[in-house]
Amino acid sequence: MRAKPSNRKPPGQGSLLAGVFAMDLRALALFRAGMALFILFDLYTRAGNLGAHYTDAGVFPRSWATQYFLQSPVYSSWNPAAIAPHFAAGGAPAVALIFLIHAVAAIGLLIGYRTRFMTFIVWFLMASLHARNPLVLSVGDDVTRLLLFFAMFLHLGARYSVDARQAAGRPEGSLSSPATAAFYGQFICIYFFAALLKNGPEWRSEGTALYYAFHFDQFATPLAKSLLGRPGLLRWMTFAAWWVELAAPLLLLVPRRSVKVCGVLLLAGLQVGIGMTLELGHNPWINLIALLPFIPTWKSRPSKMEFHWPRDLMACAVLVLVVAYNIGFPSSLQLPALALRLEQYWGMFAPAPNRDDGWYVVEGRLKNRSRVEAFRESGAVSYDKPSSAEAFYPGERWRRYFINIGTRDFKDFRLPFVQYICRNWNGRNTAGRHLEQVSLYFMREVTPPPGQDGKVEKLLFYEYACLP
DSSP states (O other), X not given: OOOXXXXXXXXXXXXXXXXXXXXXXXXXXXXXHHHHHHHHHHHHHHHTTHHHHHSTXXXXXXXXXXXXXXXXXXXSSOOGGGGOGGGSOOSHHHHHHHHHHHHHHHHHHHXXXXXXXXXXXXXXXXXXXXXXXXXXXXXXXXXXXXXXXXXXXXXXXXXXXXXXHHSSSOOOSEEEOHHHHHHHHHHHHHHHHHXXXXXXXXXXXXXXXXXXXXHOTTTBOHHHHHHTTOHHHHHHHHHHHHHXXXXXXXXXXXXXXXXXXXXXXXXXXXXXXXXXXXXXXXXXHHHHHTTGGXXXXXXXXXXXXXXXXXXXXXXXXXXXXXXXXHHOOOGGGHHHXXXXXXXXXXXXXXXXXXXXXXXXXXXXXXXXXXXXXXXXXXXXXXXXXXXXXXXXXXXXXXXXXXXXXXXXXXXXXXXXXXXXXXXXXXXXXXXXXXXXXXXEEEEEEEOOOTTXXXXXXXXXXXXXXXXX
């Protein structure tokens, strides 16, 4: 007599926990490829300013980078420069070689060759690159570094990879594990704590946060400027953006395919909207790539629960550090968090968008007494406001650099910038056109409340006599 088929599910399959933290292996493969391509593009764009941003002849020599960490209270217990390969040499050829090794590892990640090891190498070199010049970083860089770390615990190479072709009995469908739960946890922390930090009335009650954000000329796109004429719509968009940031990530924890898709689409829509209205460089796009692992499987087969205890225990322990860091953890936990480069702060536009806007003018006086724009080398000095966000700076990394040295916390780092301007200009011009003095001005423009007029104030940030 033929045995009756059992309705019992195999252990570890179809449980509520497995459904909550499931990740489709094809989605993980897409995430792997997306991260690898993004890193290759990121290295390519950074290489255009390799000499200026990552060598001792640039705006941030290694001695100043070390000083950055020594004077920061965040890094009082750990200096990331201690094990960063980018601090091994200060010349352009050596830095270019490290960039090349980084790119080769990213290609290995792209094709899924020894995927977990390549993920580690890419993360390690990314952490080193971030330590070499923190003044050019943005929130998207933190997202990249942190998700790469947690990705080391995932099966990124289970599908569409060299590893998968060489492996026997490759897994199918979707998997859940404590490691996927840890990845979920870090991702949710990014949005949830970003929303909690936006506790100003501009976000919570007045609904004026996007009004101020879209007045920030260093970021605002033409679309953002056009929306300033619709205050009612801006108010609605402000509240909607805050609620999506707070609640949409939690939808990913609902073990229903339709709800997870809804969460992914809401967060994707938020990032696309940010990219269309604010010139934030790569930030929206890395956040779109970060959503790929959460695309649920369309197959009806249940998710499998997998356990690899050493790896899973480490992933969960790291998540505890991350949550503790975000809520304000005791100093005894700082060292392991910083050593793993888990430091994070999601306070962009928090507690409200900055109202101090403006633009820089780098005025150089030559030996022949004529005056030039010494940074852009564009000829005559002009104090007029640039015509668009793209016209402020030659790229996103320079934008972040100038915004950082404009703050009180990093005012000391204006000195290596003007020294770089002197070296760079005088090294490319004949003695008769050498710079004698550099003056760094900031044209400060405070965004007024709705219905009021603003004014521009000329501030001298630094004046430096170039050495003969």
